Amino acid sequence: MARGAACVLLAGLGVSLVAVAQPAVAPADPRPALLKRAAGETPLAKDLEDLTDHVGGRPTGTPACTRAVAWGLDRFRALKLPRVYTESFTLPVLWLPGTLDVRVTAPESFAVRAASAPASPSTSSPLDARVVDAGEGTEADFLRLGKAAAGAILLVHQKEMKTLDQLFEEYMKSRPLLAAARAVRAVAVLLESTRPRGLLYRHPVDFGALAPLPVAVISRESAERMGRLLQQGEVRAHVAIHSQTGGTNVSENVIGEIPGREKPGEVVLLGAHLDSWDLGTGAEDNGVNVALVLDVARAFMEMGLVPRRTVRFVLFTGEEQGMYGSAGYAERHKAELRDHAAVVVFDLGSGKTSGFQVSGRPELRAAVARAFSGVPGLGEEAAHAVDAFDGTDNFDFLLAGVPTFVADQDGAPYLPDYHAESDVFERVNLPEAKRNAALAAVLVWALAEAPQPPGKHQSRAEVEALLKATKLDQQMRAFGQWEDWASGKRGFPRPP
Template identity: 60%
Template sequence: MLRFRPVLVLLLVAATAGAALAGPSDPRVALKQRAEGETPLIADTFELCDRVGGRITGSPAMDRAVRWGVEKLKAAGVDSVITESFAVPFLWLPGTVEVAATAPESFSLRAVAAPGTASTGSPIEAKVVDVGLGRAEDWAKAGTATSGAIALVHTKEMKTFDELFDEYMRAGPLLKAAAQAQVRALLIQSTRPRGLLYQHPMVFGRTPGTVPVVLVAREQANRLAWLADRTEVRVRMDVVNRIGPSFDAENVVAEIRGKEKPEEVVVLGAHLDSWALGTGAEDNGVNSALVIDVARAFKELGLEPRRTVRFVLFGGEEQGMWGSAGYVERHKAELDRHAAVVIFDIGSGRTRGFYVSGRPELRPVLAKALSIYPGLGPSAHALEGVDGTDNFDFLLSGVPNFVADQEPGPYLPDYHAESDVPDRVNVKEARRNAGIAAALVWSLANSPASIPKRQTRAQVDALLVKTKLVEQMVGLDQWEDWKAGRRGFPPGP
């Protein structure tokens, strides 16, 4: 999952009166009780992660994941299940990475290629130049010594979402500076201790990078820096990535059709793809399983929503939310009839509210829908704008969207890492999250009143400024697509 700057502290309120008034005839109560019992949610998470494994869009594993999702949703008894194609601008799959110091001492380095970046073409060997944190002043200090060298970039240890966000935002400027400095490759220090490696995309636009980039174990990067401060250090690199042109991938789209307003749609979605060092449990296998389990719950309990509920497993999220962008493009003629979109993408941490991306009028909608859950009243829902997950193209198209704000404890340390495996999942909270998702989607699909309307392009423009999403969109190579109408509304008033 690409990440965004989340709120640091959310206000919680006491249980609302609605929780006390809800009785056993309330379908939300039945959904909550079912979710808290023994359901296939956790078994599905293990099955997806252990049998399919890490699943990068464009890989055979992702093809298997799509088939898995189709079969699971069919077995849930939904009214229809299809796959829908979408375009991914370029293919990037990891191949082999060999990195080793050759002087003054010889030792191997634990390293992985950064997604979206170039191969070396053939083995290269060059001196290492330390460019500190890779800021403009660091490159200026290094001067011409970087030309033809392998640049070593330091990082701060990542402990918060803000620090993770900063890691993403510095990627573009770092690649630009590296190209201008004519380095042969970048060695970036892992932000995680004890040798833990992970894979984040360094490239967010429509073309792959031109500089080879690898992430190296934190402690080994420190060793290289210590040596480079005293003598010339040389490193040999051989990076082979599979890079190709634009290709088509698939989303999985299932429906339970509405009995009164079938033309109106509520979407519950999660991305099915992952990076592949681990098996993509927290990001985002557990929430793919959640989407399936909510569909299963509706059918098991015989619930018939007034509006159509669409259950979507998106692909291409990790590369830039291309699956949800493709969905929005494919369904643009019916977006006026999309009542709301609900996205889960922060692992199995406790849901403490939802992001409403700058739309305060959505807070009461959430509070009413979730009144059976103490602490999820209006003030629990954050106004921060969310970029970096599958709500984003709906936001750019004015559709009301909700992203679950989950506690980062089970998620952040293993984010995109080798350690993102199913035993990290918080079973109790994952079940609670499924109940919250089910109650919210049921309420949205059955509300007799209209959910706040779709915004216009002018309103979205104002929202992007108000929520400070413009800065993020520029940093993630999304702003020009918005201005040109390649994502979201077409240009104009």
């Protein structure tokens, strides 16, 4: 957009603009009205309160997740979107939380605050065993332990997590750590919580498979006490974990769409994941962005907006287990992904959005800058990050060469409650969530209305080069996903 037009847009922010649908012709620029609307009274908070307080925590595979899917369908229908439906997909492994009991039994007896880790198998019978201090579970720690680890429960210390990078380190070390624990014939692993003051969280320790031995996260305070007792002599503990585990299982994504006015076959997708972990009620991760997706759909319907391309609003499930909802969508729509002009995903709670990650594709920045021309801080002057990470629902679209845009949000307010008991409604920054909804509406409108798509579809070779350049390949290997890309199970078919 030209500078002159940007001034018109800014001027429009202060006045009451009403956009009226003109399905046959290009409508007037609705972006000022979209921004103004989201800043006023909207039901975003009410939707979030409903989802978190009535449905609550909703791991994929639980009755709560089924209720969340029904809730999402109801919401899309209430908005009278022209098309509303669900699509099923298959997850490779089932893991649902059950009961657990962790206690120190000697030299003193005390209960240990603990949460079973997603992907942890159950203990076949309750364990009563020696505890050994495995330090931070590094290679050197395992060498030092030697035979002492056989038959023992490993206590693994962790530092407090304060940044997204530290969170990724926590994920990246899981599989090698558990493989090493298994190799030394340990019987269970107790991971020290990375959050202080007794806070527990669900830390998935594997994706797409069960872990090789039982794992629980225990409170920092219990872990530190056990560590001090271990310096004085033998410590014994009782560990019983019962989780519901199984093989493949089916879940559903919820979809609502507004068919495009000129290019109904081309799709701009706005997505957020509907599932969550269960200790809290999944407000920041990711109920608030489910409410955001609903609010953007509501804005388009209220204002009668019908852009050039189809806008598809998708609430994915199966995200927490390894982005299986979006992977299932990409698989099901394989033949049409070349017609997906863009995928926009929000998955960092109500953190302030400073731009959009273009995941290793700097040429996509221009489309974002055009979408936000005239919006302070987000237009031409914003440095939309080229970084990429393997951890939300844009990923399988990226693997298929589709241009993706992930909201680059401030992680600081999100991280302390991530997957934790404290991820509840009152943690959400509602004014920021409303601003995020405004930005999502503007970006989705602009991408769906622009004469040209924001960028080309990449080939398999281009995606492969991108994975290496952004080091996404290392994350994929750490999470056990690289084989699926290499074999053509995820992303492009294998080259001949």
